[in-house]
Amino acid sequence: MLSPGRTVSSRLLRPGSWLPLRLGSERTAASSLQKELIKKHELEKDELRPLYMDFQATTPMDPRVLDAMLPYQVNYYGNPHSRTHAYGWESESAMETARKQVADLIGADPREIIFTSGATESNNMAIKGVARFYQAKKHHVITTQTEHKCVLDSCRILESEGFSVTYLPVQTDGLLDLELLEASIRPDTSLVSVMTVNNEIGVKQPIKEIGKICRSKGVFFHTDAAQAIGKIPLNVSDWKIDLMSISGHKIYGPKGVGALYVRRRPRVRLEPLQNGGGQERGLRSGTVPTPLAVGLGAACSLAQQEMEYDHHRVSMLANRLVQKIMSEIPDVIMNGHPEQRYPGCVNLSFAYVEGESLLMALKDVALSSGSACTSASLEPSYVLRAIGADEDLAHSSIRFGIGRFTTEDEVDYTAEKCIQQVRRLREMSPLWEMVQEGIDLKSIKWTQH
């Protein structure tokens, strides 16, 4: 019998759950004890983990990426900037290989890639850095209303510093109006920032055309490609992109790393956000986290290899999901342009159903309504508002994320559960009753007096 206080796990034992131990095999017994306890705990909670259908929020690491990173977490732990010994050299060599892998994915030169802590840092660097560097002559920045919060917030900070920022509206299908963009560019515009693929509605902006316009007007073009990288083919030269933000954890790589592509010809100058030892061309000082950089590189090279296969599969699964749902229940709207999109991000609005209740009803599927960074607030997504979605439809939207590891079974299960729960919630809804009776909801006067 186990005596209390003998092993760490004995503190976790609940009374009455003594497990017999054979003397002499304590260590293996302790670890299997630990396992037993964890299993018991999980089973007692009676919870199996939900299906993961939120690939826009983050992605699981591909086992091949983890495999590439592990040696650098365990054995090759040198600082890549150490010039004097083998630990530094091998670490630097790995970092440079990773840099080349990232560059190859987007058609850039390795010297144009700066490792950062993620796309948020890259966005901050690009927007604030470029605007501040050229502020002697240029004071205007253009962006869109559907950008990621970090872009919008950086622009807000620039406004408080005295810059003027134009937040371009988007059309109801989520696409930018190119004529409006062209008309908004002024002689003192230094930067235009438009994201490639939107993280909430999946819409793909006409980046090639925007690049052409910006190049012709002599304005730098930055794009947040966090959701697009590795999923659609991108080429910074063909598309005339001057700055591009890359995120590791959206392409089955590690969290905490990203990159910024900064064009060298014609040269784009930036005021660095983070100063220090002059690493990364002086634009981003700080030790480059070799294991994370290696992970990002491996993820990029894998993405390039698997792009066609993944795209084909994700399109097929997304179609399957949307067809299934739309054929079974009425009044479902897909937000965003039906063709100019990345298929793996499906944002559906279910009329007469409240988004939060639907999310809670679908508790065995991990989904979100809107983006992860705004999921804490109760307001409907600003992206949906920008595309002109009705207030009530904006509240009823769910984002389904499909990725490399999604299976047909998961999609089928999600679709069935969704259909079932929407029907159930609608049955309980008085609005739905009224609609069934043919009452036009817009004609109702809701106030009493």
Place this chain on the structure above:
Amino acid sequence: MAASSRAQVISLYRAMLRESQKFPSYNYRTYALRRVRDAFRANGKVEDPKTVERLMEEGRETLGVIQRQEKEQSMMNCDLNTH
């Protein structure tokens, strides 16, 4: 260097499927099985011995990855299953 025979290719295929089956996580397991099967099917018609050898080498490397990762995950008790 002799090109890999049909028997060797099939043996590698079987080994990869066997190892993929051992992944504790549902999503990794189904992905590995599916990807291995699709990759071998897609490359089924390749004749050129150099290409065959290169693909076999890649396959062996991937088999190594699968073996290491599957062991890693089993040890970490990542077998909390999904629905």
